[in-house]
Amino acid sequence: MGWKISDLKPHKLNATVFEDLNKRRFEELKTDIAERGLQQPLEIKSDGTIITGHLRWKAVKALGWAEIPEKLVRIRKDIEDDESKVVEELVLDNVLRRQLSELQIGEAVKILKPIYEKRAETKMLAGKKDPEVNLPQGKRAPQTTDLIASK
16 A cells, blocks of 8 residues: 555645756656666655655656555654744755756755754754854854855
8 A cells, every 4th residue: 555646745835946857857767767666755744745755756647656655655744743844854855866056056045044043043042052152253154055155
């Protein structure tokens, strides 16, 4: 028993930030899955919303699969109630797995920055140290945007 393809749905953020593959690359993905099967599980919420694996889902759907085997779907109950963690997983998965344009990476950074700022603020209010506190006077920790700009 598995997850019916029709019971899975894309996360609303995915299509607004990350483009589909071009036709040639999508065909390559479909061929790879047809020959080797899914190598990485999709991560979803309990309601079937896809967190990671949107392109793999589209590929198996295009291949005519009726369902994805249960062992290839991971339900992320540990984060599904925290949308910021869901968004973080979705964005980081795309950044790490795909060959994104500089513009797409910039969009990803814009999405992650407020999540990380809020998390840092929450930690500081709880009395946890900010890593920048331990830096030499006048120095600041490199920001994600600094790291990307240096490439």
